[in-house]
Amino acid sequence: MDSDIILVLVIGTALAFDFTNGFHDTANVVATSISTGAARPSVAIGFAAILNFVGAFISISVAATVAKDVVDAEIITPTIVFAGLIGAIAWNLITWYFGLPSSSSHALIGGVVGSAVAAVGFDAVITEGLVGKVLIPAVVAPILAFLVAGAAIGLSYRVVGKQRPGIVTRGYQYGQILSGGLLALAHGTNDAQKTMGIITLALIANGSLGADADPPFWVIASAATAIALGTYSGGWRIIKTTGTRIIKMDAAQGFSAQGAGATVILASTHFGFPLSTTHVINGGIMGSGAAKRLSAVRWGVAGNIFVAWLLTLPAAAAIGGLTYGFTRIFGTGALGPILVTLMALSLVVAAFARRAQRGAPVTAAGG
Amino acid sequence: MIATIVHTDELLQTIAASVIAGIGVTFAFSVGIWGAGQFIELSRNERPVAATAALAMGGLALACVAASIVIGIIVMTSK
Numbered sequence A: 001m002d003s004d005i006i007l008v009l010v011i012g013t014a015l016a017f018d019f020t021n022g023f024h025d026t027a028n029v030v031a032t033s034i035s036t037g038a039a040r041p042s043v044a045i046g047f048a049a050i051l052n053f054v055g056a057f058i059s060i061s062v063a064a065t066v067a068k069d070v071v072d073a074e075i076i077t078p079t080i081v082f083a084g085l086i087g088a089i090a091w092n093l094i095t096w097y098f099g100l101p102s103s104s105s106h107a108l109i110g111g112v113v114g115s116a117v118a119a120v121g122f123d124a125v126i127t128e129g130l131v132g133k134v135l136i137p138a139v140v141a142p143i144l145a146f147l148v149a150g151a152a153i154g155l156s157y158r159v160v161g162k163q164r165p166g167i168v169t170r171g172y173q174y175g176q177i178l179s180g181g182l183l184a185l186a187h188g189t190n191d192a193q194k195t196m197g198i199i200t201l202a203l204i205a206n207g208s209l210g211a212d213a214d215p216p217f218w219v220i221a222s223a224a225t226a227i228a229l230g231t232y233s234g235g236w237r238i239i240k241t242t243g244t245r246i247i248k249m250d251a252a253q254g255f256s257a258q259g260a261g262a263t264v265i266l267a268s269t270h271f272g273f274p275l276s277t278t279h280v281i282n283g284g285i286m287g288s289g290a291a292k293r294l295s296a297v298r299w300g301v302a303g304n305i306f307v308a309w310l311l312t313l314p315a316a317a318a319i320g321g322l323t324y325g326f327t328r329i330f331g332t333g334a335l336g337p338i339l340v341t342l343m344a345l346s347l348v349v350a351a352f353a354r355r356a357q358r359g360a361p362v363t364a365a366g367g
Numbered sequence B: 001m002i003a004t005i006v007h008t009d010e011l012l013q014t015i016a017a018s019v020i021a022g023i024g025v026t027f028a029f030s031v032g033i034w035g036a037g038q039f040i041e042l043s044r045n046e047r048p049v050a051a052t053a054a055l056a057m058g059g060l061a062l063a064c065v066a067a068s069i070v071i072g073i074i075v076m077t078s079k
Helices: A002-035 A041-055 A061-068 A078-098 A104-120 A127-160 A165-205 A217-233 A236-245 A251-270 A277-292 A299-329 A335-358 B002-006 B008-044 B048-078
Strands: none
Touching: A002 A041, A002 A078, A002 A104, A002 A165, A002 A217, A002 A251, A002 A277, A002 A335, A041 A165, A041 A217, A061 A127, A061 A165, A061 A251, A078 A104, A078 A165, A078 A299, A078 A335, A104 A127, A104 A165, A104 A299, A127 A251, A127 A277, A127 B008, A165 A217, A165 A251, A165 A277, A165 B008, A165 B048, A251 A277, A251 B008, A251 B048, A277 A299, A299 A335, B008 B048
């Protein structure tokens, strides 16, 4: 009975996390289309929400990595998964409050690893999966997006450089509807799967699924719905960072940045690498800016992203570990997770209320 | 040991696919825009054959863009 209550808490928390992931990442997906005038905000956000939903159904490779390749599912309990989720949500809230552009995906994996280490020790961590499928792709993917976007925009300017600006701008604006759609599809594919993976891990830990099971359809559908609703709900206040604060961009740059981001995310998803979509998209935006003029990139914002990137895994791991320790004060039953849920809800409400009084920072944070 | 942890094959395939698709699609789309621009320009200058050739080249490039996207999605969904 206690185990089922914890499982319900995990599923509810994971879907809430997925919703906030979509909410945060709306900025990443639609900012370039909006800032270059390729699409109206309402249209871009609606389109992104639909394609995030569709994207969640096209692959389960990343979900399998999160469920089976990062921590040992056979020695994990639902409470460990719960504590990891709380670690991720707490770190996301902290970075949101202070305006740091962090990665929800790294926070999620860091939180689960931290709580697993606190509960079982380092034996619970699958080093090969963590390093090979999470940490190395986390470094490679944004750099790859940077280089691909830079090379792509360099070629584009050579091809269309002597054309009339009007037709070039209009052409790339139409193109951005396509590249923005692909980016939304890629985002839904990679990010929704992390939630699917976490719920699947909890189901395996609870004994509701076999150790090698794939995510059930209801898990895929609910994760897809949560991320799509989160995307539609907006993140209006954080749209400005990725669109204009990193670089001022033209439609060709927007097209190459979105195209590079989408291809890197889709290719990585195919091999089951759970990426920070935020970092990849920002890598693409910076690459398309730097190729035109190095000084066009606001390196201070890029530096903040780098610092948040370094901090996220260890910080979320520490909070996940502490949360697990706190739940154990109340034994192995559901009381600890219930108390943590109530405390987390209170903190979320307090943080939102305080932030609403002060006015939210304009930042990009997310997957 | 290091090669096992790094998943070198999958990482290299990811890099290759991203470079080919990311740069290739943007290049092809740019050729599509170039074709449209040239068509308008050459039509204005009353050079219909060259204009049609530019338009055909642009159309072919855009068809390549569409094909790349369809192939990409088929590869994604077929795993």
